[in-house]
Amino acid sequence: MTVVPGLRADTVNLICDHCGDAVEGIPAVLPEPDVVWTVIGEHGWDGSPFAVGPHRCPGCIVATLVTPPAPDVDPGSPPRPDPDGWRVDVEEIAGVRVLTPAGDIDVLVADVLREALTTAVTADRDVVLDLSRVGMIDSTGLGLLVRAHRDARQRNRTFCLVAPSRFVLTVLHTMRLDSVFLVFDHRTQALTCLAAETTPRG
Incomplete structure (x- = not known):
């Protein structure tokens, strides 16, 4: 566990897995004690x-972005892809922008995904985010999804998710966001649904 109960009632101590720095906060909004997204964001x-975890304090985020630490080598598991090679594949299918991230979504790749989502949403298209290659998502990535959904709604467009992993589904359910996003098992389902929409466009 990287989060422990705080000294004051209803607080938690968030501990950085890199440097050991800690901060106390109140995990507001949601009653589940395992959810610390609000503390992280604050x-x-x-x-x-x-x-x-893992959790990183602001200082370690900067250090990680400037000089990524050498990964621990575990012969029993596949190596994590180099963040420098992480990308988002973009396709235009029947007037819908389909974005497919190349791997897990975290702070190291957030800028690449943010730019792709912003470009897609501002192009006045419905957006499908294909998560079939994504196993994990952190708080930064979750924030990008929430913002993309909000921006799409403001433009009277649809933002939906395809093939989220069990971890991503758990995150959405725990954060009570599973009823916010349209979620499909397969890309064809999402495209068929969007093609059948009759909602007037602004």
């Missing part, structure tokens, strides 16, 4: 939206 931290 104090400028990054990492898992749950109490189980």
Whole structure:
């Protein structure tokens, strides 16, 4: 556990997994004790939206972006892709922008995804985010999804998710966002649904 109960009632201590720095906060909004997304966002931290890490304090976020640490080598698991090679594939299918991230979504790749989402939404298109290659998402990535959904709605457009992993689905359910996003198992389902929409466009 990287989050422990605070000294004051209804507070938690968020501990950085890199430097050990800690901050106390109130996990507001949601009653689930394992959810610390609000504390992370309030104090400028990054990492898992749950109490189980990893979590990074603002100082370690900057250090990680400037000089990524050498990854621990575990012969029993596949290596994590180099963030420098992380990308978002973009397709235009029947007037719909389909974005497919190349791997897990965290603070190291947030700028690439943010730019792709912003470009897609501002192009006045419905947007499908294909998560079939994404296993994990951290609080930064979750914030990008929420913002893209909000921006699409403001333009009277639809933003939907395709093939989220069990972890992503758990995050959405725990954050009570599963009823906010349109979620499909397959890309064809999403495209068929969008093609059948009769909502007037502004």
